[in-house]
Amino acid sequence: MSFIEIKDKRFSISIPKEKIQQEVTRVANEINHDLAGKNPLFISVLNGAFMFTSDLMKQITIPCEISFVKLASYQGLASTGTIKEILGVNEDITDRTLVIVEDIVDTGLTMQRLLESLGTRSPREIKIATLLLKPDKLQVDLKIDYMAMSIPNDFIVGYGLDYDGQGRNYPDIYTIVEE
Numbered sequence: 001m002s003f004i005e006i007k008d009k010r011f012s013i014s015i016p017k018e019k020i021q022q023e024v025t026r027v028a029n030e031i032n033h034d035l036a037g038k039n040p041l042f043i044s045v046l047n048g049a050f051m052f053t054s055d056l057m058k059q060i061t062i063p064c065e066i067s068f069v070k071l072a073s074y075q076g077l078a079s080t081g082t083i084k085e086i087l088g089v090n091e092d093i094t095d096r097t098l099v100i101v102e103d104i105v106d107t108g109l110t111m112q113r114l115l116e117s118l119g120t121r122s123p124r125e126i127k128i129a130t131l132l133l134k135p136d137k138l139q140v141d142l143k144i145d146y147m148a149m150s151i152p153n154d155f156i157v158g159y160g161l162d163y164d165g166q167g168r169n170y171p172d173i174y175t176i177v178e179e
């Protein structure tokens, strides 16, 4: 499908599933190489990162653990700026190597907030793995350790990302068509 419609918006395919899988494999290989022997705890940020997390984790071959956190900052097409923690990390993260697994870093405020909150619990180190980065929208200074792809400023859906709750199910990524 090269176009999809969700509610009042039209989207065209921008990153096909083959390209996504290729870049996810590259990120997995980098993590396997860098974090061997560290028993990292992956922290997947729900809901958006569920598909990336699943594909990534299937290719992680080093001993590791996984947990989930749920935050909310987006409504419709724009970040609200306020971030709510709906589900927290219950594991003891003292002295652990953490890898935050995100779908997309946009303004970076969600990631900054998560780094602050996890940082108070004495982890050894916190790495960031994001499927996507919108570099032109980044408002904070973040070190992104692992990134699958960098994209322009447009609103996207698919591969876990939604528009008003819909569109997370597509294996490809679609960009909004401005009319």
Ligand code: 5GP
Residues within 6 Å of the ligand: 048, 073, 074, 079, 102, 103, 104, 105, 106, 107, 108, 109, 110, 111, 154, 155, 156, 157, 161, 162, 163
């Ligand atoms: P940030 O706090 O970095 O501005 O926003 C991060 C969150 O906003 C992401 O986890 C994601 O849920 C959402 N987000 C940012 N850009 C997009 C986008 O283009 N499409 C969708 N569906 N969500 C986005």
